Amino acid sequence: MGHRPPVLLLCASVSLLGGLTFGYELAVISGALLPLQLDFGLSCLEQELLVGSLLLGALLASLVGGFLIDCYGRRRAILGSNVVLLAGSLILGLAGSLPWLLLGRSSVGFAISLSSMACCIYVSELVGPRQRGVLVSLYEVGITVGILFSYALNYVLAGSPWGWRHMFGWAAAPALLQSLGLLLLPADAQGTAAHQDLIPLQGGEASKPGLGKPRYTFLDLFKTLDSMRSRTVVGLGLVLFQQLTGQPNVLYYASTIFSSVGFHGGSSAVLASVGLGTVKVAATLTATGLVDRAGRRALLLSGCALMALSVSGIGLVSFAVSLDSGPSCLATSNATRQVDLPQSSGLLKGSSPPPVLRTGGDQGQLVLPATEGTKPHPVTTVSLGPALNAASPVSPGPILEHTLLCWSALVCMMVYVSAFSFGFGPGRRDLAGPQ
Template structure:
């Protein structure tokens, strides 16, 4: 990071992550204000949240072409201009439709920005710095989320505070826009490569300013499914990481954090938003730790341990929230609650105003019971957020920037990112409706089971890429194959053998 020619690209990428995180997190606190101001139904609230994701899905369909054909710098610049436009629309919105249009524009830009920044930095740094610099993007995301939650809290009592929440993104975007203008121009699809210090001898003689020009026009998305160079396995790994990270429910923890905290007993809007700020702090701390450990501990250990902690935390949240108001009341139903004839449609705040709410079992939740369960749920939520920020958060993007060959990297990123945003859209758009059917507890229990399955997937399919050059990773993956049935059997037989157990016991005792 001490090299001058690495500082500016890394700063541009980190600022991109900051904008990305702010746009992701700001809707958490703004949503309840928007609901009250525009009288939004549950479906309309989900639409406002998910419009950003729909824009991202659309961008992922053209993003690969744009990045590979027009260059990384041009793509980042375009995303900045779109975020500026979308933020202005959101700040001056006077209808539900304008909210959706503004969120669509921001989502489209965020997708282009996330892909461009990660690829740009991964190609500009040597292998021994790649883990740190690429995860700096995720560090920017977590700081952006924390900043968004803090802005939510500060403006929670302001009249039409949501306008200022959305408008503050303009300041962050302008900072990145200025830094992008300073970057050197790209000619066509020219991509700068700084050779890895640990790469082969025939590349060691190249200087830091050497450049490689690749012909990307002959490659299409179909090449991601060919047997040649084992591209099919790489694509499955990328898709698996993207889908698992979304279906563990992380988007809902970000987008609906304040709503979730209110539903389990946090008595007012400000306290629920303040609890969300706590989640933001945990994300920053955990991501900082992952950033420092990515090139030391390795990608696989961080992912597997993160998924394991997430599984335990999510299942515990499901158990502890089984008597929450979301489980006791169909808040999206048009039928009024029996204890209130003036219930605002789909508004969790009104649910929290009802005292001595009775659950399906007929038990009244006392303040004492709510107090200790709230604390445990908050701890579990922080554990889940922290585990995600150590594992899936930074490692997914780092691995995706490493496992695909350079000439297909833009299209591969766009293709897998398309599924990422589609999964995010499904999870986010259906959240309020799903908990209306199976309850908050059932929803989080399912998330926990998926997190456990993700740990198994990573253990058997993902190779370790720590400390390896992009060329060496590519060569290793060319020769890699899916584990066959006999491979799984041999692994379990080996671990059940007395010799393996004695060796494991002796190693744990050292």
């Protein structure tokens, strides 16, 4: 019996760290996208590819993840996903061109999706029925804490020359800690509390190979027996509507959204994202405590209604305020992009400092820094608008009215993510999607 407390503690740590890594990788692009756009001169389409490449990797993992987990086991699948995540983080940290960024993001997406599937299954098998709900909820909490941690780190590193490289690299820390914890845990449930609970149910024969593991096919999900067809439709519908709410896009583009509605300057937009992450953590913890008392259906209905109201408020604010795309959609030509520099054709190899943005009035000018024997020379002149010029006017019209609209957008966004945590949070986590 002496082995149970360490197993329970390690399982809790593995679950929390797995969720933290998942949430961090989901949200880190929010703060990294603004400096990446300036360093690489990314167009709108390229930014969308960069953000979506994470989901492409996750889609691949969702298709082959079940086979890998069954073939190699839960623990090996998690350890393997951490290795892929470390490789992806290294590629992102050293990337000097868009293709390397896409490769790194796709690798990270594959890793966190596979780890998400394997982690909850593995932890559920190692502990008894009474602890399973708590440990799976820890994964939920870990996701929201990871989102908050990524936003906070984005704010701290916003002014660093290569801050976005550090943002991507820090994801390796929780993955390494989780791997160390996994090495101390058994490879399967044999001899653990969950396995011992099966012995009285199976008459002392729980150790027989294949016992308690009935085989099902994919078509069994659509049979009328035990209302499986209805359950499948409800489950798939919830997952579909969870993604159609648009909440993942809020996580990916939080800083960009805040910048467009008036939080000018990269640090201001990222700081607003930190507040968004803090509210999300608080809402998730509250929902975790209320889910068994209020009921999942009640929280789902109330959360959806509140989301509809808040997203309508965001739409009204966006209609009233003069949206400024700022640096999010610079259309730079091939002749003026950083990828033309010799140092930026691949992984980072002694690359020169990034172009410096000099602003004057409402115009912004990218200038290559001086090197030995050379003088600074402009690359191109682009109208960047007030989003990158803290001294410029925030927008036409009364300043007070504009400020109120900015804060109204922030409040609506906070209500939106809180309602999502109540409606689609604890007890309804999609293994392939964010919370």
